[in-house]
Amino acid sequence: MTSNGTRWALLGATTATAVGVGRLVARRRRRHQPDRQDGWYVVRRGITVDRPVDAVIGFWTDRERLDRALAEWATLEQLDENRWRCVAIDPAGGGTEWRAELTVDGPGRLSWRITDGPVPQEGHVDLVAAPQDRGTEIRAELRYRGGGPLRRALGLARGDEPDLGLRDALRRIKSLIETGQVVDTRHDPSGRSPAQEQATDKVRERLTTGGRA
Amino acid sequence: MRALCWEGVGKLAVRDVPEPRIRAEGDIIVKVRASSVCGSDLHLINGFLPAMREGDILGHEFMGEVVETGPGVRRLAVGDRVVVGSVVACGGCWYCRTEQYSLCDNSNPQPVFTEKLWGHSPAGILGYSHAAGGYSGSHAEYIRVPFGDVGAFKVPDGVPDDSVVFASDAMPTGWMGADFCGLTGGEVVAVWGAGGVGQMAARAAQLLGAERVIVIDRLPERLGTAADRLGVETINYAETDVLEALREMTAGRGPDACIEAVGMESHDVGPAYAYDKAKQTARLQVDRPTSVRQAIMACRKGGTVSIVGVYAGLVDKFPLGAAMNKALVLRMGQMHAQRYIPMLLDRIAAGEIDPGYLATHPMPLEQGARGYEMFEKKEDGCLRSVLHPA
Ligand SMILES: NC(=O)c1ccc[n+]([C@@H]2O[C@H](COP(=O)([O-])OP(=O)(O)OC[C@H]3O[C@@H](n4cnc5c(N)ncnc54)[C@H](O)[C@@H]3O)[C@@H](O)[C@H]2O)c1
């Protein structure tokens, strides 16, 4: 049996990993810039999962599911009672690697900080029981620094990509908890040539990433 | 395998395409035995619903045989003869739990478009453009069905393929249209559109207790079929003033409930239609809402207007004042296939509904483009062309 702390760390790692890897979600244009506070961009996003809080935390005991969630691109290592280290590689290739430290702050809260990576970033996740019979609200706040030559070199000149990544990550987490999978239609058959299929994959990516307009 | 693909506005062709494969635990692969055209496809083919890509495989109303199941599939086995709901539903979200399957949170992997357009993304739909998830459709030899346990239903022996295929879409849509009316028995119900959906809505209204059902269209063959098969009254809107006729038929009250089963390519006679058509062609309005306007004007005070015809965007000249001041109830939506299919299969088996007459034009998949042409132009009394891949 995995401890509650570890389950938490796994949830956080999934969120942080998906968010931290900015390249995945680059190249999308949105008109408004996120809020700024003391030099940090701040984005807050929430999603409602149709399971009680205990079940949302409990979900992450299943190692196999977690591996599917994190795919091949992240590992998690426990440092002490309440702290973990997460190492992730950019799944889109290019060898970008980053490290994060995750801390369980309490029964309903977890936070993380990127210790080494292309975008300075920190964030936290709260789990709150939703009203009526609606399950759990996963509320995430993400702070990151914008601009910088490195970000520009990585194609992250605009400040909104981590926001899109966060929304995408939350949507995936919800789907995993509720259905055990994230649907994907990228390889469905079509009458397209390889070149047309490539162009269509770009459209699919644009229609997939972000969400919650 | 062979599949009917969209090749640009108004253009369809059968092409060789790769076969689908199991990609997730809950997937099943269905060998298609019958795949019907639907009024919704016309909106896609004609470019009124955006987000089609060249090469997309059409088709979402179908039945067939399970030939492969993912490791997570429990309810179905290879060899099962099944009908599949057009709407994809995960079975695990709040909407699925409350049987609002067409609002599923997790079945549209490409939600950004509809979130921008409508505020939230409803469920994915098979073979229904990249706005509805980018799923391949059923006008093919094989189709991958995600969440097979939720979306596919074993069909009773002895019911022919070309009959049970309509339990996929036209029947649940029509049923939901009548269900929305909250009938308690004895009502007068008017149905706009005598296509497959309107006919099934009319039958559902009868089964749910309506005393009189009045079907409105301009195509004499379709009105004739509805009268013969279902025993409904009919109005030809090309010859008769619909509002006048409905008022007279109900001694001034108006129908208790009005079901709109026409959709955004609604047709009309007169100047308002020319205005709508011009605006739609110029893309100033996506939808032509003629029949919705009429339904609202015709409906009795405090009655229900139930819309199952598909609309995508903004409409013009919507009689909100009539709806407000007459205290109408407006209900609408894409159908919750999975909620109604088991009940509908029972009713087919019991002989209460026999949708087989909708399949006026069975034909090989290879003739799919022609099948759509006949369906769109309503040639030769075509109610629905049903394609057979094998
Ligand atoms: N809500 C859903 O889930 C769902 C599912 C399936 C189909 N649909 C929609 O239902 C509608 C009907 O589908 P169908 O397959 O029966 O299409 P169809 O094209 O066979 O039938 C539409 C009928 O409406 C008639 N019509 C046109 N203008 C009219 C008017 N002003 N007044 C009365 N009748 C008029 C046409 O003559 C035709 O007979 C379409 O919009 C389709 O997209 C919705």
Ligand SMILES: [Zn+2]
């Ligand atoms: Zn349809």
Ligand SMILES: [Zn+2]
């Ligand atoms: Zn669902």
